[in-house]
Amino acid sequence: MSIDLGLPQRPLTKKDFTSDQEVRWCPGCGDYVILAAVQAFLPELGVPREQVVFVSGIGCSSRFPYYVETYGMHSIHGRAPAIATGLATSRPDLQVYVVTGDGDALSIGGNHLIHAIRRNVNLTILLFNNQIYGLTKGQYSPTSRVGQVTKSTPLGSVDTPFNPLSLALGAEATFVARVMESDRPLLMDVLRAAHEHQGTALIEIYQNCPIFNDGAFDLIKDRSQQQARLVRLQAGEEVVVGAEGERKVLVRKAHGGVEFVDEAAVDRSAAPGAPGSVVVHDPTNPDPSDAFAISRLDGPEMAHVPVGIFRRVSRPTYDDQVREQVASALHAAGGASGDAELDQLLRGPDTWTVP
Amino acid sequence: MSSKPVQTLRRVVIRFAGDSGDGMQLTGDRFTSDTARLGNDLSTLPNFPAEIRAPQGTLPGVSSFQLHFADHDVLTPGDAPDVLVAMNPAALRANLADLPRGATIIANSDEFTTRNLAKVGYQTNPLEDGSLDSWQVHPVALTSITVEALATTSALTRKEKERAKNMFALGLLSWMYSRPIEPTEAFLAGKFTSKPEVLAANVAALRAGWNFGETTEEFASTYAVSPAPMAAGTYRNVTGNTALALGLVAAAHRSGLPLVLGSYPITPASDILHTLSGLKRFGVTTLQAEDEIAAVGMALGASFGGALGVTSTSGPGLALKAETIGLAVSLELPLVVIDVQRGGPSTGLPTKTEQADLLQALHGRNGESPVAVIAPQTPADCFDAALDAVRIATTYRTPVLVLSDGYLANGSEPWSVPAIADLPELTVEFTTEPNAVTPDGSPTFHPYARDPLTLARPWALPGTPGLEHRIGGIEKADLTGDISYDPANHDRMVRLRQAKIDGITVPDIVVDDPSGSAKVLLLGWGSTYGPIAAAVRAVRAAGHHVARAHLRHLAPLPANLGGVLTAYERVVLPEMNLGQLALLLRARYLVDVRSHTAVRGVPFATTELGEVILTHLSEVSA
Ligand code: SF4
Numbered sequence: 001m002s003i004d005l006g007l008p009q010r011p012l013t014k015k016d017f018t019s020d021q022e023v024r025w026c027p028g029c030g031d032y033v034i035l036a037a038v039q040a041f042l043p044e045l046g047v048p049r050e051q052v053v054f055v056s057g058i059g060c061s062s063r064f065p066y067y068v069e070t071y072g073m074h075s076i077h078g079r080a081p082a083i084a085t086g087l088a089t090s091r092p093d094l095q096v097y098v099v100t101g102d103g104d105a106l107s108i109g110g111n112h113l114i115h116a117i118r119r120n121v122n123l124t125i126l127l128f129n130n131q132i133y134g135l136t137k138g139q140y141s142p143t144s145r146v147g148q149v150t151k152s153t154p155l156g157s158v159d160t161p162f163n164p165l166s167l168a169l170g171a172e173a174t175f176v177a178r179v180m181e182s183d184r185p186l187l188m189d190v191l192r193a194a195h196e197h198q199g200t201a202l203i204e205i206y207q208n209c210p211i212f213n214d215g216a217f218d219l220i221k222d223r224s225q226q227q228a229r230l231v232r233l234q235a236g237e238e239v240v241v242g243a244e245g246e247r248k249v250l251v252r253k254a255h256g257g258v259e260f261v262d263e264a265a266v267d268r269s270a271a272p273g274a275p276g277s278v279v280v281h282d283p284t285n286p287d288p289s290d291a292f293a294i295s296r297l298d299g300p301e302m303a304h305v306p307v308g309i310f311r312r313v314s315r316p317t318y319d320d321q322v323r324e325q326v327a328s329a330l331h332a333a334g335g336a337s338g339d340a341e342l343d344q345l346l347r348g349p350d351t352w353t354v355p
Numbered sequence: 356m357s358s359k360p361v362q363t364l365r366r367v368v369i370r371f372a373g374d375s376g377d378g379m380q381l382t383g384d385r386f387t388s389d390t391a392r393l394g395n396d397l398s399t400l401p402n403f404p405a406e407i408r409a410p411q412g413t414l415p416g417v418s419s420f421q422l423h424f425a426d427h428d429v430l431t432p433g434d435a436p437d438v439l440v441a442m443n444p445a446a447l448r449a450n451l452a453d454l455p456r457g458a459t460i461i462a463n464s465d466e467f468t469t470r471n472l473a474k475v476g477y478q479t480n481p482l483e484d485g486s487l488d489s490w491q492v493h494p495v496a497l498t499s500i501t502v503e504a505l506a507t508t509s510a511l512t513r514k515e516k517e518r519a520k521n522m523f524a525l526g527l528l529s530w531m532y533s534r535p536i537e538p539t540e541a542f543l544a545g546k547f548t549s550k551p552e553v554l555a556a557n558v559a560a561l562r563a564g565w566n567f568g569e570t571t572e573e574f575a576s577t578y579a580v581s582p583a584p585m586a587a588g589t590y591r592n593v594t595g596n597t598a599l600a601l602g603l604v605a606a607a608h609r610s611g612l613p614l615v616l617g618s619y620p621i622t623p624a625s626d627i628l629h630t631l632s633g634l635k636r637f638g639v640t641t642l643q644a645e646d647e648i649a650a651v652g653m654a655l656g657a658s659f660g661g662a663l664g665v666t667s668t669s670g671p672g673l674a675l676k677a678e679t680i681g682l683a684v685s686l687e688l689p690l691v692v693i694d695v696q697r698g699g700p701s702t703g704l705p706t707k708t709e710q711a712d713l714l715q716a717l718h719g720r721n722g723e724s725p726v727a728v729i730a731p732q733t734p735a736d737c738f739d740a741a742l743d744a745v746r747i748a749t750t751y752r753t754p755v756l757v758l759s760d761g762y763l764a765n766g767s768e769p770w771s772v773p774a775i776a777d778l779p780e781l782t783v784e785f786t787t788e789p790n791a792v793t794p795d796g797s798p799t800f801h802p803y804a805r806d807p808l809t810l811a812r813p814w815a816l817p818g819t820p821g822l823e824h825r826i827g828g829i830e831k832a833d834l835t836g837d838i839s840y841d842p843a844n845h846d847r848m849v850r851l852r853q854a855k856i857d858g859i860t861v862p863d864i865v866v867d868d869p870s871g872s873a874k875v876l877l878l879g880w881g882s883t884y885g886p887i888a889a890a891v892r893a894v895r896a897a898g899h900h901v902a903r904a905h906l907r908h909l910a911p912l913p914a915n916l917g918g919v920l921t922a923y924e925r926v927v928l929p930e931m932n933l934g935q936l937a938l939l940l941r942a943r944y945l946v947d948v949r950s951h952t953a954v955r956g957v958p959f960a961t962t963e964l965g966e967v968i969l970t971h972l973s974e975v976s977a
Binding site: 019021048049050051053055058065066069070071072073074075076077079082083084085086087088089090091093094111112115322323325326329330332333336337339341342343345346347348350351352353354355 | 388391392394538585586587588589590591592593601604605608613615617634635636637638639640642644645646648649650652653654655656657658659660661662664678679681682686772773774775776817818819820821822823824825826827828829837838
C-alpha cells in the first residue's frame with residue numbers, strides 16, 4: 001500500500017513552489033517580483049520540487065528560501081556559496097541555487113563568492129543588488145555609489161564600489177548575467193540559460209529597495225531614459241544603445257577597451273578586432289576581455305547599463321571533477337571498499353603481531 | 356648481530372636533534388618503526404620549529420624527535436633523554452638542559468666549527484673544553500665519515516653526500532640498541548625508487564653507521580631492550596593525526612555515509628587533510644576550502660545533503676568556524692569538528708601543544724550554543740574518539756568537537772588494530788515519510804519534531820519527495836521549524852537544545868583506585884593521560900595511595916562525575932592551560948578542585964607531576 005503524501009501530480013505550477021510561509025518583505029520591495037518570477041520559472045524546469053535547494057545567507061533577499069516550496073537553508077551572513085559548494089559536491093542530483101545580496105555576497109561573503117566562481121561549482125547564484133543594507137536598516141553597501149548618503153555615511157560614502165560582474169569575470173566566471181528585477185522576460189531567459197549552464201552561473205539582479213534606497217535604478221527603469229541607457233546584450237549581434245535615429249554602436253578603442261559611437265560614425269570597413277571595428281557580442285568567447293570591457297560600461301552614473309548574458313563559456317566544473325576523482329579511485333580499486341579493504345587500510349604497511 | 360658485549364636495559368629515551376634540514380623527524384620515525392617491530396612498547400614526541408627552514412645552525416632552527424621505548428608499558432615519551440644525538444652545536448645547546456648528568460651525548464664533531472659555535476654563543480668548543488665532563492660524550496665526525504663512506508659514489512656532489520649523515524646516525528644508533536636496519540633499507544628503496552644514486556648513498560651511509568659502531572673503540576658495548584608484554588593482536592605504530600583520519604574513514608564505513616572533509620591547511624592539523632585526501636578509494640571527498648569558515652561551511656552543506664561532514668583545524672581556525680558551528684547547533688545537523696590544539700592565543704605556538712581551547716570549544720559561540728565535546732587521551736585513542744564523535748553527531752544530529760592537540764597529533768605509539776566487526780555499529784536512518792498531520796488531516800513533515808529518547812530531530816535529505824522543508828539560523832518554532840520570534844518558544848528551544856546535549860549517552864568515568872583507600876584523586880582530560888598515569892604509577896610504586904580518573908567526554912560530563920569528585924578529600928587537576936576545566940568543575944560541582952597548570956608547549960614531565968602529587972598527599976595527610 002502506498003501512502004498518499006499529498007504530492008502534486010505533474011505538471012507542477014507556480015503554486016506548487018509557493019510555501020505556506022507569510023512573505024515578510026516591505027510593501028513594494030523588488031524581492032516580491034523576483035520571487036514571483038522564480039516561482040513561475042521553476043515548474044518549467046520539469047525538475048521535481050524535492051530536487052531543488054535554495055541556500056541563502058543573511059539579508060532581506062536571503063529570506064527567499066522560506067518562501068519557496070523546495071528544500072532550503074537560510075544560513076549565516078556571506079557563507080551560502082561555501083555551504084552550497086559542500087552540498088552540490090556531495091549531491092550531484094540536486095539543483096542548487098544561492099540567493100544573496102550585495103552586502104552578503106560582496107562584503108562579508110566576498111571571499112566565498114569569488115572562490116565558488118573560480119572553482120565553477122554547479123550553482124546558480126542570484127545576487128540581488130539593491131546597493132544598500134536593507135535588513136540592518138540602511139547602511140551603505142559595497143555597491144553603493146561614492147558620495148551616497150546613508151545611515152552610516154552622513155557625509156557620503158568614500159568607498160569605491162564593486163562592479164559585481166567585473167569582479168566575477170576577474171574571478172574566472174563561466175556564466176555572468178545581469179537583469180533588472182522588473183524585466184520578467186529577460187529574467188526568465190537568463191534563469192533558463194543558467195539552468196542549462198554547467199558550473200557557477202552568477203546572475204546580478206538589480207533590485208529596488210523602496211525603503212532605504214528607493215529609485216536606485218530609476219534611470220534605467222524610466223521609459224524615457226531607458227532607451228538611451230539600457231544596453232540589451234544579444235549573442236551574435238552588435239552591442240547597441242539608444243532609440244532609432246539616436247543609436248550608438250559599441251566599437252573597439254585604439255588602445256584597448258570599447259566605447260559607444262554614433263551609428264553614423266561607425267567605420268564598417270574596419271577589420272574585425274581592429275580599432276574602430278564594431279563589437280559583436282559573443283558570450284562564448286573564451287577570452288573574457290570583451291565581456292570585461294562591456295561590464296565596465298556600467299558606472300555609478302548609469303550612462304550605459306548592459307543587461308543580458310555577458311559570458312557563457314564551458315569549463316569543467318569543480319564538483320564534477322571532485323566526484324570524478326573519487327569515482328575513478330573507486331573504479332581503479334575494483335569498486336566500493338568492504339571490510340577487507342578497510343582492514344588493510346587500518347593495518348597499514350608496517351604491522352607486527354603479538355601472539 | 357654485534358660481536359660486542361650486550362647489556363640489557365629496561366627502558367631508553369633517545370632524542371635525535373639537529374637542524375630543521377637534517378632529517379631528524381625521518382630518522383626518529385625510522386628508529387621508531389624498527390623499535391615497534393621488535394615488540395617494545397613506545398611513545399614518541401616530535402618537536403619542531405614553526406619555520407620550515409629557520410637559518411641554518413641557529414637555536415630557532417633546531418628540530419628534535421624523542422622516543423621512549425621499554426620492555427614494559429610506556430605511558431609518555433619520557434621526561435629526560437638517556438641519549439642525545441646532537442647533529443650540530445645548536446642542537447646540543449637547545450637540548451642540554453633536558454639532559455640528566457651521566458646521559459650519553461653523541462655529537463657530530465664536524466659541525467662544531469668556530470663559526471657554528473659562535474652562532475649559538477659558545478665561546479669555546481664544549482666537546483673539548485671540559486664543560487660536558489658530567490656527561491658521556493662521544494664526538495663522532497658524522498659528516499666526514501659519511502662522505503668518506505660514499506667516496507665511490509661519484510654521481511653525487513659533496514653536499515648531497517653530506518645529506519645522508521642522518522642515515523649514518525640512524526645506523527649507529529641501530530647498532531647501539533640492537534635494532535635491525537633491513538626494514539629501513541626497504542623503506543629507502545621505496546622512497547628513492549626514481550633516484551638510484553640517492554638510494555645507494557643512503558643505504559651505504561646507514562650501513563656505514565652500523566659498521567662504525569661495531570668497529571670503533573669509542574663504543575664498548577651495545578644494548579638490548581626486550582619486548583614488552585602486550586595483549587595479543589596485530590599492532591602498528593600510529594600518530595594521533597593518522598589515527599583520527601583512520602577513525603573517520605572507519606566511522607564513515609560503519610555508518611554507510613560518504614565522508615566529506617572540508618579543511619583549510621593549518622598546523623598541526625594539516626596531516627589529517629593530507630591523509631584523507633589520499634583515501635579517495637574509500638569514497639572520501641576532501642575539499643580544501645578558501646578559508647576556515649568555508650571549510651566548515653562545506654562540511655555542513657555536505658551534512659545537509661546526507662554526508663558525514665567533517666572539518667579539521669586548530670585553535671585559530673576554530674575561532675573562525677564559531678559562527679558556522681552555531682548554525683549547525685541551530686540546524687541540528689551532524690557535524691564533526693576536529694581541533695588539534697596548539698599554543699595560543701592568536702598564532703601562538705603553532706607547532707607546540709596546549710589544552711587551552713577547552714572553553715572555546717564548549718562556549719566559544721554566541722548565544723546558548725551547546726555542543727558535544729570529546730578529548731582523546733593518547734595518539735592511538737584518537738581512532739576511538741573519531742568513532743565516538745561520529746556516533747554522537749549522527750545519533751543526536753549535533754556538532755561534536757574533538758579536542759586533540761599537538762602532542763597527540765604528532766606523537767605516536769603502538770596501536771592494536773581492531774577487527775572491523777568489533778567496531779561500533781553506526782548505521783544511520785534518514786527520514787523518508789511524513790511525521791505529522793496538518794489540522795485538516797493531511798500528512799506533513801515537521802523538521803523539528805524530536806525523537807523522544809534522544810531529542811534528535813529527523814534527518815530528511817533534499818531529494819526526498821514530500822518532505823520539502825526549510826531550515827535556518829533564525830529561531831524556529833518547535834516542531835514545524837517555521838521562523839518564530841515568540842519568547843516562550845525561544846525559551847523552549849534553547850532548553851531543548853541544551854537538554855539534547857545533556858542527554859547524550861556517555862559512559863561513567865572510571866576511577867583507578869587499587870587500594871580503595873586513596874584520599875587524593877588525580878583527574879585529567881585529553882593528552883595529559885600519559886604523564887598523569889606515569890606519575891601516579893611512580894608515586895604508587897613509592898608506597899603511596901592515590902586515585903586517578905580521566906575524562907574523555909567534556910560535554911556532556913559523565914553522570915557519575917559529581918559523586919566521584921566529592922568522594923575524595925582532594926581532587927588535583929593538571930591541565931596545559933590556566934585551569935579551564937578546573938574552573939568549570941568548581942562552578943558546576945562546588946568542589947575545591949586544585950589546579951596544576953603549565954603552558955610550556957610540551958607535555959607535563961612525569962617527575963614534575965609526581966612531585967605535585969606528593970605535595971598534595973602530604974598536605975592532605977598532615
Ligand atoms: S528593506 Fe528594502 S530590500 Fe529589505 S525588504 Fe524592505 S524594501 Fe526590500
